[in-house]
Amino acid sequence: MSWLRRVLIEMWGMVVFAALIGFLGPFGTYGQAEFPGRVWHWWMLLMGAYVLVRPSLLLWAAIADVTSLPRRMLISWGVLLSSFPLALLWEWSASVFFHALGGFGGLLPFAMLSAVGVLLVTMWARSADDHLRESFSTARPDDGLAPSVAVDQAQFALADGPKAANASSSGTASPRLARRLPKGFRGPIIALQAEDHYVRVHGTAGSELLLMRLRDAVAEMDDCPGSQVHRSWWVAAGGIASIDMEGRNRTIHLVNGETAPVARESVRDLERAGFLQYRDGVA
Numbered sequence: 137m138s139w140l141r142r143v144l145i146e147m148w149g150m151v152v153f154a155a156l157i158g159f160l161g162p163f164g165t166y167g168q169a170e171f172p173g174r175v176w177h178w179w180m181l182l183m184g185a186y187v188l189v190r191p192s193l194l195l196w197a198a199i200a201d202v203t204s205l206p207r208r209m210l211i212s213w214g215v216l217l218s219s220f221p222l223a224l225l226w227e228w229s230a231s232v233f234f235h236a237l238g239g240f241g242g243l244l245p246f247a248m249l250s251a252v253g254v255l256l257v258t259m260w261a262r263s264a265d266d267h268l269r270e271s272f273s274t275a276r277p278d279d280g281l282a283p284s285v286a287v288d289q290a291q292f293a294l295a296d297g298p299k300a301a302n303a304s305s306s307g308t309a310s311p312r313l314a315r316r317l318p319k320g321f322r323g324p325i326i327a328l329q330a331e332d333h334y335v336r337v338h339g340t341a342g343s344e345l346l347l348m349r350l351r352d353a354v355a356e357m358d359d360c361p362g363s364q365v366h367r368s369w370w371v372a373a374g375g376i377a378s379i380d381m382e383g384r385n386r387t388i389h390l391v392n393g394e395t396a397p398v399a400r401e402s403v404r405d406l407e408r409a410g411f412l413q414y415r416d417g418v419a
Contacts, residue, residue, distance in 0.1 A: 142265050149257035150186055151328055153178035164377060185222055185250040185343045186257075192218045197331075201368055202397055207332065221300055223247035225279050262321045266334070266345055313356035315328065325360070326375025326390055328353050330368035338375070363411045384413060 158175035196214035200207040223243040314411070315327065317337060327338040330350040337344050346353065354370045362372040371388055380387040386406075387396035398406065406412050 141268070144260055145261040145264050146186075146190075146257060150177060150182055150254075150259050153253055153257055154182050157182070181254070182250060184225060186254050188222050188225070189218045189251045189254040190405060192291060193255065193302065197226075201366070204397075204399060215255050216248060219247040219251040220245065221285070221343070222251060232253070253356060262332075262334070266347055285347075311357040311360050313346075313353055316348075316356075317344055324372070324374070325357070326372050327394065328370040329358070329396070329397055338390065338394060342392075350417060363405060363406060363409070365396060365398045365402060365411075367399065371396050372409065 155175050158178045186383045191339045193211060195204055197207060200411070216419065222296060223246075225245050226247065231399050237356070311325065313328075314321075317323075317325075321337070321344055322339040322341040325337055325339060328350060329336040329338065329343075331345070333347060333349075334345045334354040335348055335350050336347060348367065350364075350370065354364060357370070357372075360372055361374070362370055363389060365386075366372045371390070375390050375392075376388055377391045378389045380389065384400050386403050388396040388398060390396060400413075
């Protein structure tokens with residue numbers, strides 16, 4: 137239920153955000169109500185911004201992954217675009233708190249600041265969630281490597297052919313990256329996905345976020361057979377369930393139900409290396 141923990145942290149962040157604005161009482165709102173009333177009203181307004189902006193962050197991140205555009209740039213512009221319908225919504229609400237802003241033109245800058253505030257709260261919540269996750273995992277006794285990851289990764293290696301079997305016999309079947317994962321992680325590692333400053337490690341059932349760069353995470357996969365199929369995705373050979381082909385486009389379906397895009401410019405090299413045809417009947 138990591139998503140529920142993240143949502144609760146974000147809700148707490150929005151309460152703090154509303155309390156700060158309510159305390160300052162901008163745009164002549166300081167004298168219109170007592171502090172609790174101001175906080176409540178600002179929280180309702182900012183939650184409107186949250187409901188509109190938060191889903192757009194997921195949308196723009198997905199578009200960045202599909203189009204290979206810079207994620208950070210696309211999300212930043214997407215947040216600014218979301219402020220336009222937010223300003224219209226607040227104008228239609230005709231709230232007395234907004235009378236001093238002078239219509240849409242005055243509301244737009246405040247809507248932009250609110251949208252950016254939601255983005256900052258979301259980023260803070262992700263960082264806080266990762267710290268909580270790391271604190272919880274390090275608080276438990278651990279022998280340095282989750283047993284389920286070690287066993288499952290070795291089974292994956294044996295199932296993937298001679299190359300993986302040789303890696304297993306050389307003692308590299310369990311990658312160093314597995315040592316960073318909590319015991320509850322359901323191995324093996326089937327894919328790595330870059331998310332801003334984090335890497336989402338995909339297992340057979342669920343995923344975990346690690347604060348590191350994708351290239352460092354790939355390096356810690358050691359000799360596990362796989363390839364970086366996209367600027368933000370590395371996929372283990374044994375994690376591929378099927379591959380969709382449409383012209384020059386390729387989409388990898390992982391065994392856990394997730395999908396990974398394949399960069400169009402990399403398709404020929406990956407096919408020449410045999411990665412996209414590693415299993416009979418897949419591609």
